[in-house]
Amino acid sequence: MPRIVHTSLGRGVRVTINLIELEKMLGDRTEEIATQLVEKISERCFRKYGFTPYVEEKLTSISIYNSKVTSVFYGFIEREVEEIESNLFSKLGFVIHAVSIIKSKNKIPSLKIALYRLKEKISRGDLYKKTALASRSIRKVSGFDVAPYRGGVVALILTEDIEVEDTFKIDAEWGSLTFEREGTKELALREMRDREFLKKVLNEKAREKLRKKGFLIDGLQAFFAYSSIASKPVIVRRGMRFQSLVWRNGYVGYALSPALSVEARHSLAEDPSQAVIGCRVRRMSDGISGFLREVGDVCVFYSRGLELKAELEDLVRIYEMKDLEELGLVNEVLRISKEMQSSWSPIVNIFLDAISGIVVGGEEIFFENEFFRLEV
Structure with missing residues (x-):
């Protein structure tokens, strides 16, 4: 709050x-x-x-x-x-603040997961970060529902048509890792770790669905590809923050709240004066944002603890409130924010339409067409 x-x-x-x-x-x-x-x-x-x-x-x-x-x-x-x-x-x-809650009509089916443990020894500081990166790589290559289970362990949802490997080997610019299968278990939603695993799977499914609908995805935020204002030096993107929910009784859902992103209309290559070390930037090819650390033909920025790279023409600056004050755009951006909150229901319906057809454990999850607001 x-x-x-x-x-x-x-x-x-x-x-x-x-x-x-x-x-x-x-x-x-x-x-x-x-x-x-x-x-x-x-x-x-x-x-x-x-x-x-x-x-x-x-x-x-x-x-x-x-x-x-x-x-x-x-x-x-x-x-x-x-x-x-x-x-x-x-x-x-x-x-x-008010959060809109969307709940499933049906329960998640009984699920089995396969657990894979990291073979290599790495520092505790890198353990969780590289486990997350590895699960992303395995999911991308295999197409399976994979997510971190705990530090050094990833889990994969099993279905009847899946034949899983005993070992997953990852070779990436951030390192080479091997994950070996150590067993299977029933997913128990009474256990917090199992609920957190399923939440990560559902978050990723929402990201995939929203990306296919043309949204710009940044972590657990999704922004419309167009600007809410024209003929200004900035682009104002309306959007939403989303977070999956998993209840002990097997029902799942999502919590949604409004989000707004104000960005430079031109890339750092088109306007080099915007390339200020420490400023927030967005990589337009995938929507990821972070803080600029090095400027060159290939720039370095940090996002959620990861060092990422992008060419100047692929980066735009994200403006903070103090920047908007200097540009004289505070009132206009606040007006857009208010309008978005007053017309919030259609945006929730767009999210509902986007996530329709989500499948977990071989079974489609259907969501209520109505949502309720939770005041916090």
Whole structure:
């Protein structure tokens, strides 16, 4: 849940009001409520403890601070802030976020999985990362439903028509690994590890389905290929965050929430000034995003702990809120965000249409046409 007010400790204590999040909630009432918050924070977090509050206003935030406040008071002030924020939400009847839940009509069938253990010894720091990479490689080559089961172990869903190998060997730029079969087991959804394995399988199936529908896939986010605004120096992509759900009783589903991506209209090759070390970039050939680390004919960027490469013409910059402030586009992007949330149902229906036909363990999973919203 995004915070409207947060506390930080540096040279004294600083309490900051996030005007972007406040404006998303309140619209035209933002200035009125922000003024009330400043007064309450000044009184309860500073004057109450004998300190004079100083106010600093910026385009996207308001900070109340005093450099003489010591760490002794930090915990007390943090509790005051949490109570002020909680009371605000309660009085206004606002919910910061709502997640749409889609549930299956039928249960997952009884499944058996084959477990494969990594033969080579690798460092614990690389174990989970390379297990995930290996499962992806095995899935791509074999076409089987494969996902990490735990560090150094991948699992494969067995069906009657599958004849599995005793060994999988992977040779990739990140290393050569061998996974040897160590046995089979019934998938037990009462066990968290088994549920997590199935969730990974379902996430990958959603990614595949959405990609075929033309979505740009970035981890557990999917964005429309087109921009919501024209004739601007940026592309604003509407989209969704998705996460699979697995219940102990065998039903499965997905949780969906709105997502927005604001990117440069031109690639780093077309506009080299955008190639700033440390900025977020997207590789357009597959949608993956990360942070730029090296610039050249072939660039290096890091994504979820992995070092990836791309040519300049395949990378575009992803803008943060501070970048949008400089471009004067904050209000327009916020308007698009609000419009997307008010017309959210059609996007959920697009997701439902995309994932139709998902098959797990040889059986198709059907989803309810209706969804419900879970307020968090």
